[in-house]
Amino acid sequence: MADPVITLTTDFGTASPYVAAVKGVILSINPVVRLVDLSHDIPPQDVRHAAFFLASALPYFPSGTLHVVVVDPGVGTDRALLYLETAGQRVLAPDNGCLSEWIAASGQPPLVRHLQEPRFWRQPVSHTFHGRDILAPVAGHLSLGLDPAELGPLVSDWILLERPALTPVLNGIRGEIVFIDHFGNLISNIPAASVGQRPERLIVGSHTYQKITWVRSYAEAKPGTLVALISSSGHLELAVVQGNAALWLKARIGTPLTVCYPG
């Protein structure tokens, strides 16, 4: 049987020693764990970025994988810490909405517990680093076979971020940019199904683009061309071939995007 995998997703960067401390604590509890870094470059305290990231990453992992998420601007307050199971994945994370998108994407009700059993925590528990003192040791114990029921009570409430709006408009649909990737590609919340019939024009922020080059993949157009395509996650995406659409279009997370069909 394979040694257990624990994945790590944080906003710690790696110039700071926080990721290393989390890894050390986990390995101290279960020396055979295989640690898999998903990201330590979630923008600091950006729960919405984390939510998109996790919804895009978690579905690809084998059933039963344990994921530790530490994007935790509310550390030390009374925000809860969660153990959450859905669609075969197990996640330890602060209750701040970072799992919203993934819960929505999984299409099934999650099983959620509050972590309330200090006997599985590192003592003393600091006020500023629950990733090291609570989530990491709990992950270690779970990877050793601890029954999640030991961690704390089932709960039926958790924080869900307001989902980016998707609104029908005259002859079209309006969504927004929900993620900007490392290449500057703009990924929206408008599903592929809504753009099956190719729209006449796009409105990005306050600017209307009349002549959109629709492609299936980036390299179908010349370098420097603004193109529209379906992203690898199945949504409308805007890109500049071998360029950076976010810079070119001055778009940000939350910039409105409207697709318009011939009226």
Add this chain to the structure above:
Amino acid sequence: MADPVITLTTDFGTASPYVAAVKGVILSINPVVRLVDLSHDIPPQDVRHAAFFLASALPYFPSGTLHVVVVDPGVGTDRALLYLETAGQRVLAPDNGCLSEWIAASGQPPLVRHLQEPRFWRQPVSHTFHGRDILAPVAGHLSLGLDPAELGPLVSDWILLERPALTPVLNGIRGEIVFIDHFGNLISNIPAASVGQRPERLIVGSHTYQKITWVRSYAEAKPGTLVALISSSGHLELAVVQGNAALWLKARIGTPLTVCYPG
């Protein structure tokens, strides 16, 4: 026997969820794989950077290691995807020249196949993320022992980047800067053998340096000194001690570098 290693080299960065998706797909097919990150910081779509990187990294791995390379500006076009074996290393990568330098360095003809068997791919295959949908699952299957002959036909053509020129000139040799590392050190394509007899002067771009401080290692000269030395890969390198030669000399990849001997 050791669980198989699969290394990953991409231009995805880790703020985006793409690396995580690739890791999830591989682990879903072979849960015992040990994933080893080589880099996710190849500059976006910089095939030439990837080519230098791989030639410098791959020779150090144990024979039989499987490497997945996703620097793929041509994703979704008819560019081929390759399985390549040479000098004991096995690589899955787009056919875009990213393996040029390593093939040249290995000094032997590689064995190359086109990936043409969709039964080893993730379905449906997206148009924009073949790393996740083709290379990752093929890597998973190979790590389980799949015979590479199952992947597709042997081919005898693949893309080779034009290699940076190395030209004899009057009383010297002209090459160019082929890599700039994290410290700003400038690594050229001029082999150590060509600088065995210490040159009189260097021409970097359009600027001539008459008094070069030749060292064996950076710390032999004072901080701030421009030094010339033999790089850890065996080529002429320019560095500024505890400084950044790329900034200081305003040099880039491709900047010409000439070494001149007494006439």
Add this chain to the structure above:
Amino acid sequence: MADPVITLTTDFGTASPYVAAVKGVILSINPVVRLVDLSHDIPPQDVRHAAFFLASALPYFPSGTLHVVVVDPGVGTDRALLYLETAGQRVLAPDNGCLSEWIAASGQPPLVRHLQEPRFWRQPVSHTFHGRDILAPVAGHLSLGLDPAELGPLVSDWILLERPALTPVLNGIRGEIVFIDHFGNLISNIPAASVGQRPERLIVGSHTYQKITWVRSYAEAKPGTLVALISSSGHLELAVVQGNAALWLKARIGTPLTVCYPG
């Protein structure tokens, strides 16, 4: 028994192929090693940063873990390379002070050897990359069970960085900023015990702050508030809630920090 873990801490970044080469060399000697990245983002040649990082990270690892540290501005000079054991951790590192803080924190005399046995090194040894040519192969051999006594003689001298000063002043204590983390939080060398009785004011650099908001965790104050708290390592820390204290206060490593009690 768990396959051995080797952790890696470098200032190489990952756009360069140096980390990959180190990993390849280790795996070539011991194919079952589990490589754990602590950081490749130590600022270039910043031995002091590395010293703080290691003191904050190493204590969390299971006893017997082997750590390779390559922050090595003196590579190729006659600076020694060390094998060091203390508080259950084993470290291979250049003798440049990068282990100072951790030796101090461990509170016990370390056992230290000079690496002097070329038979465990990669040949030929370059002048500029001892991480790849000496530390990596030695780590591989140690992970296979090599007796550290084989590596070279015990020594009783090693480089210790001057520790940041902690000075009693009239009605208070003066220390300094010793680390700035990824969030811009300023961590000082003033221990929690010295701030148990809440000070009246703080002097950061040349600026006096009369009204300090003392919190236990960041989120107890409103976004944008400058707060003082005890860091997760047990020292006085200054932070701006959901902001960057280093930018706000124009503070750097070494900026003096004084806590003053009512006179």
